[in-house]
Amino acid sequence: MSNVKQISVFVDNKPNQSAGVMRIIKESGINLRALSLADTADFGIIRLIANDTEKTVDILRAASYAVNVAEVVAISIPDSPGQLSRVLDALGQDGVNVEYMYSFLGTSDNAVSFVIRVDDNAHAAEVLTRAGIIQLTENDIAEM
Amino acid sequence: MERYWNEEIETMSREDMKKLQDERLVKQVHHVYDNVKYYRDLMDKKGVKPDDIKGVEDLHKLPFLSKADLRDAYPYGLLAVPLSECVRIHSTSGTTGKRVVAFYTQNDVDMWDNCVARAITAAGGTKDDVCQIAYGFGLFTGGAGLNGGSHKVGCLTLPMSSGNTERQIQFMQDLHSTILCCTPSYAAYIGETLHEMGLTPDDIDLKAGIFGAEPWTEEMRLSIEKSLGIKAFDIYGLTETSGPGVAFECCEQTGMHINEDNFIAEIIDPETGENLPDGEVGELVFTSITKEAFPLLRYRTRDLCVLSHGKCKCGRTLVKMTKPKGRSDDMMIIRGVNVFPSQIETVLIAQGYAPNYLIEVDRVNNNDTLDISVEMNPEQFSDKVKDMQKQERALADAMKLMIGINPKVHLVSPKSITRSEGKAVRVIDRRKLHD
Numbered sequence: 001m002s003n004v005k006q007i008s009v010f011v012d013n014k015p016n017q018s019a020g021v022m023r024i025i026k027e028s029g030i031n032l033r034a035l036s037l038a039d040t041a042d043f044g045i046i047r048l049i050a051n052d053t054e055k056t057v058d059i060l061r062a063a064s065y066a067v068n069v070a071e072v073v074a075i076s077i078p079d080s081p082g083q084l085s086r087v088l089d090a091l092g093q094d095g096v097n098v099e100y101m102y103s104f105l106g107t108s109d110n111a112v113s114f115v116i117r118v119d120d121n122a123h124a125a126e127v128l129t130r131a132g133i134i135q136l137t138e139n140d141i142a143e144m
Numbered sequence: 145m146e147r148y149w150n151e152e153i154e155t156m157s158r159e160d161m162k163k164l165q166d167e168r169l170v171k172q173v174h175h176v177y178d179n180v181k182y183y184r185d186l187m188d189k190k191g192v193k194p195d196d197i198k199g200v201e202d203l204h205k206l207p208f209l210s211k212a213d214l215r216d217a218y219p220y221g222l223l224a225v226p227l228s229e230c231v232r233i234h235s236t237s238g239t240t241g242k243r244v245v246a247f248y249t250q251n252d253v254d255m256w257d258n259c260v261a262r263a264i265t266a267a268g269g270t271k272d273d274v275c276q277i278a279y280g281f282g283l284f285t286g287g288a289g290l291n292g293g294s295h296k297v298g299c300l301t302l303p304m305s306s307g308n309t310e311r312q313i314q315f316m317q318d319l320h321s322t323i324l325c326c327t328p329s330y331a332a333y334i335g336e337t338l339h340e341m342g343l344t345p346d347d348i349d350l351k352a353g354i355f356g357a358e359p360w361t362e363e364m365r366l367s368i369e370k371s372l373g374i375k376a377f378d379i380y381g382l383t384e385t386s387g388p389g390v391a392f393e394c395c396e397q398t399g400m401h402i403n404e405d406n407f408i409a410e411i412i413d414p415e416t417g418e419n420l421p422d423g424e425v426g427e428l429v430f431t432s433i434t435k436e437a438f439p440l441l442r443y444r445t446r447d448l449c450v451l452s453h454g455k456c457k458c459g460r461t462l463v464k465m466t467k468p469k470g471r472s473d474d475m476m477i478i479r480g481v482n483v484f485p486s487q488i489e490t491v492l493i494a495q496g497y498a499p500n501y502l503i504e505v506d507r508v509n510n511n512d513t514l515d516i517s518v519e520m521n522p523e524q525f526s527d528k529v530k531d532m533q534k535q536e537r538a539l540a541d542a543m544k545l546m547i548g549i550n551p552k553v554h555l556v557s558p559k560s561i562t563r564s565e566g567k568a569v570r571v572i573d574r575r576k577l578h579d
Contacts, residue, residue: 008527010520012557038529042536042554043520047527064559066522099528117527 003071003121004138005053006034009046010066013039021046021065028059033141034074034104034115047102049074049115051142073116073124074136076106084114090131091116096124107144146395146458149265149297150258153405154460158453161461165408166199168433173197173206176439179224182217183209183441200408203431204419209443214244214384223247225437235283236383246383247437253292255434256386259403260293260379263392266401266458267352267377269323271298274349276319278312278326278334279357280566281305285387286357290325293389299323306330306565309337313348320349328360328368328376329568332499335371336563345373354379356388358567359468359486363493365397378467384443385430391465396457399464406434409463410442411451425450428465448475476505476571478512483547485570488516491542497521500561507575513552516543520555 011017018037025032034049050056053069060067077083091098099117106113113136118124128135148154156164176183177194186207187193196205214222223230225247232248248256269275275294279286287305294301302321304312312334315321324331331353338348350372356379365376380400381388390407391400402409411426412419420426428445432438447468455461469484476483489499497518504515518539526532532555540553562569 006527008525010522010525010532010555010557012560017557040529040533043532043556045527045529045532064557066520066525066558068525068527070527099530 003125004049004074004115004136004141006070006072006115006117007048007050007053007056007060008068008070009048009060011044011046013041013043017044018046021060024059024063025050025056028055030056030059033144034102034113036100036102036115038100047115049104049141070117071121073118073121073128074113074141075116075128076108076111076113076134076136079110079112083112086131087114087116087128087133090127090133091118091124094123094127096120096127147265147268147270148460149262154262154401154462156405156461158461161404162200164405165433168405169200169203169408169431170194170197172431172433172439173441175436176224176441180222180439182213182221183207186213203408203410203442206431206442208417208429209440211244211384211444211446218243219245222438222440224439225249230437232288233283234285234288234383234387244384246386248386249436252386252435252437255406256289256389257292257296259381259386259389259392259406260289261296262403263354263377263379263389264290264293264297264299264323266392266394266460267323267354267375268395269294269297269299269352273297273299273322274302274320275299275323275325276302276304276312276316276321278304278306278324278330278565284357284566285381285383286325286327286566289381289387289389290354294323294325309334309565310341313338313341313343316348316350317343322349322351324350324353324372324374326353326355327357327564327566327568328355328364329358329499329564330566331355331368331372331376332364333563333565335368336498339371345371348373350374352377354392356380359474359484361486361490361493362467363490364499367493367499380465380468382445384438384440384445385432386435390430394456394458394460398456399452399466401456401460401462401464404462407432409451409465411449412444414444414446414448422451422453425469428468474571476503476573478505478514479549481548483514483549487546488543488551491539491546492518495539495542496524497539498558500563501570502561503571505571505573505575512575514549515552515554517554517556517561519558519561522558 031051038045097119101116174194230247236244277290281287353376377393379388381390391402408431410429414427428447449468450466502517506513536553
C-alpha cells in the first residue's frame with residue numbers, strides 16, 4: 001500500500017487558533033509537507049501531512065487538541081492543463097467517491113502534487129495505477 | 145447494616161415526628177413574632193397571631209418569605225437574637241442580585257454540623273475516614289458546612305478548599321482520602337484531571353463523594369462515579385436555612401432525606417401558593433423550627449421538586465425530596481418554553497459528551513435564540529466536515545426532543561470551556577427584556 005498518513009486537527013473558529021497549532025509544530029522542529037484548512041461556521045479542521053506523523057500527533061494530543069489520523073492517497077501529476085481532470089474522470093468512472101482534495105508543493109517544477117481523500121483507498125489505488133498516475137508513498141513525502 | 149448518626153430521630157415514627165415538629169413550630173413562631181419586626185408585620189398584615197399556630201397543620205396560615213424579603217431586610221432585618229449571641233455569618237454568592245447574609249448562634253452551628261454528620265454517616269463515613277473538603281471555604285457555606293460535619297463524625301478532615309486540582313489529587317493519594325466533598329462540577333473536573341495525569345481510580349482510596357450546591361443529573365452522577373471509582377451522594381441545602389445538610393442522600397440514592405426535626409418541608413404551587421400533595425412537582429418551602437439567630441418561616445426556595453413520605457429501604461422515616469429539577473432561577477423561558485440546564489446536561493452525557501457546556505440565550509429581531517457550545521468528543525473526531533456537522537445535528541435533534549425547541553449546537557475544542565472549581569456558570573442570558 002502506498003497510502004500516506006494525514007493528520008487532522010480540530011480548531012475553534014476564533015482568532016489565533018491555527019496560529020496556536022503552528023506554533024506547537026514549529027517549536028517541535030517538525031516539517032510540514034502539505035496543509036489545508038476546511039472551515040464551517042463553528043469550527044475548522046486543519047489537515048496536514050508532516051515528516052514525522054507519530055511525533056506530531058503526540059505533541060498535539062499533549063496540548064489537548066483533538067487529533068485524527070487518516071490514510072489518504074497522494075499523487076503527482078504533470079503541471080499541464082487537463083491532468084487533474086483525467087485523474088478525477090478515472091476515479092469517477094470507477095465509482096470512487098472523493099470526499100475532498102487539496103494540492104501541495106512537490107519538488108519538481110514540472111509536476112504538482114495532490115492529496116485525495118476517498119472512501120476506499122485500495123480501490124482508488126487500483127484505479128490510479130491502471131490509469132498510470134504516479135502515487136506518492138510515505139517515503140516520497142518524507143524525502144521532499 | 146445501615147448506620148445512622150441520630151438513629152432515634154432518623155427512624156422516628158411519623159406520629160412522634162409530628163409531635164416533635166408541632167412543639168418546635170409553636171415555640172419558633174412565638175420566638176419569631178416576638179423578635180423579628182419584619183415578620184411580625186407580615187403576620188399582622190395577614191391577620192395571623194402566634195396562638196393561631198397550634199401545629200404543622202396550621203403552617204399554611206403563615207405568610208411566605210421570599211428572596212426579595214431577605215434583600216429588603218438586609219442585613220439585620222430578620223435577625224432574631226442580639227448580635228452578641230451570634231458567632232458566625234455566611235452569605236450567598238450574590239450572583240443574582242444583592243447578597244443575602246445569614247447569622248448563626250453556637251447552637252445553630254451545632255445543629256447544622258449535626259445535620260451534615262447525618263449526611264456523612266449515610267454516605268458510609270465514620271471516624272476512620274479521611275474526608276477531603278474541596279468546597280470553597282469562606283462566606284460560602286459549602287466548605288464550612290462539610291468541615292463542621294466531618295469534625296463531628298470524627299473523620300480526619302482535609303480542609304483543602306477548591307482549586308489547585310493536581311494538588312488535590314496529590315493529597316488524595318498521599319493522605320489516602322476516602323471521602324471527597326465538593327460541587328459535582330468540580331468532582332467531574334477532578335476525575336478528568338486524574339485520568340489526564342495517567343492515574344485511574346485504582347490509584348486512589350476514595351470510596352464516596354458528597355456533592356451539592358448546584359443541580360446535577362443522574363447521568364452526571366454515573367459519569368463521576370465511574371471516573372473516580374466511588375459512590376456519589378447528593379447533599380442539599382441553602383444559606384438561607386443554614387447550608388448543605390438540610391437534606392441528604394442515603395445508600396438507596398432515590399431522593400434526599402430532609403432533616404425535618406429542624407426543617408419542615410412543604411411543596412406549593414409556585415403560582416397560587418397553595419399546598420400540593422406528595423408526588424406532585426412544586427416549589428419547596430422550608431420552615432426552620434430550631435434555628436435561633438436567623439429563623440426563616442415558610443421560606444420559598446424556588447427549587448422545584450417532589451416530596452414522598454414512603455418508608456425508605458435504608459430504614460429512615462425522614463421525608464424524601466427528589467433532586468431539584470433546577471432552581472426556578474436557573475429555569476430559562478425561551479420562546480415561551482421552560483428550559484433547564486439539567487435537561488441539556490442529560491442529553492449531552494447520554495450522547496457521550498463531557499458535561500462541559502455553555503448555554504447562550506439572546507433575542508434577535510424579537511426571536512429568542514438558544515446557542516449551546518459543547519466540547520467535541522475527541523474519540524468521535526473525523527477529518528470529514530460532513531461527519532462533524534452530522535454530530536452537531538444529531539445533538540441538536542436529541543435536545544429538541546428533550547426541551548421542545550430547536551437549539552443551535554456548536555462543537556468547540558476539548559478543554560476550551562472554562563472548568564469550574566465551585567459553582568459552574570452554565571448560562572449566559574443576553575436578553576434585555578426589562579430595560
